[in-house]
Amino acid sequence: MHLLVCVRGIKHEVDKFVTELQGQVLPMNHKFLAEPANPDGKGLAQFHVRPIQLYEFVFPEPCLPEVMNFIKPYPFSGMAKLFADQVRNQIGYDELPKLDDIPKPKFTMLVDKGHIDIIGIGVKKDIYLKKKDYAHIYNNMEPKVKAIMDSLKDDDIIHEAL
Numbered sequence: 497m498h499l500l501v502c503v504r505g506i507k508h509e510v511d512k513f514v515t516e517l518q519g520q521v522l523p524m525n526h527k528f529l530a531e532p533a534n535p536d537g538k539g540l541a542q543f544h545v546r547p548i549q550l551y552e553f554v555f556p557e558p559c560l561p562e563v564m565n566f567i568k569p570y571p572f573s574g575m576a577k578l579f580a581d582q583v584r585n586q587i588g589y590d591e592l593p594k595l596d597d598i599p600k601p602k603f604t605m606l607v608d609k610g611h612i613d614i615i616g617i618g619v620k621k622d623i624y625l626k627k628k629d630y631a632h633i634y635n636n637m638e639p640k641v642k643a644i645m646d647s648l649k650d651d652d653i654i655h656e657a658l
Contacts, residue, residue: 517545550617557622561598566605568595569616580617589618624653 503510520543525536555563571592572580584591628650630637637645648654 514545514547517543519543560593560619562601562603562605564593564595564598565601566607567609567614567616569614571616580615584618587618589620591618592616593619626650627652627654630654 503513505513521540522543524539524541526539553563553567569592571577627645627648630645634642634645
């Protein structure tokens with residue numbers, strides 16, 4: 497039996513909850529456990545906790561080939577694809593580009609990603625704003641940031657990876 501839930505809380509409290517769940521064992525009867533010393537196949541099964549987490553990786557848009565080549569997310573399929581499509585549309589993301597359609601990467605990222613599945617949901621392009629788009633928050637900016645903003649023209653583009 498599988499139970500899928502969403503858990504929310506302070507991280508260390510959630511971690512403690514998960515750790516305590518992983519330590520639970522439940523009674524189980526299974527014919528493969530049957531042996532002469534245990535003819536009815538009674539035994540114990542560890543309570544499995546399998547996290548399913550959404551991560552948003554934020555990086556400069558021109559590095560998409562390198563990131564996609566390294567992470568190599570694969571798309572959902574079957575009924576899970578319908579779920580992923582709904583999630584992607586709700587949060588305003590586009591479909592994943594196909595790995596074959598992405599230019600060859602210029603460099604390689606070296607991080608161990610063994611023993612994990614990476615299932616892609618979607619991508620969202622960076623937002624490019626002009627200096628004048630920040631007028632409503634200018635007065636709340638730190639002096640260093642204000643100095644940089646003052647050196648720009650109103651139509652200068654400021655890159656924001658949100």
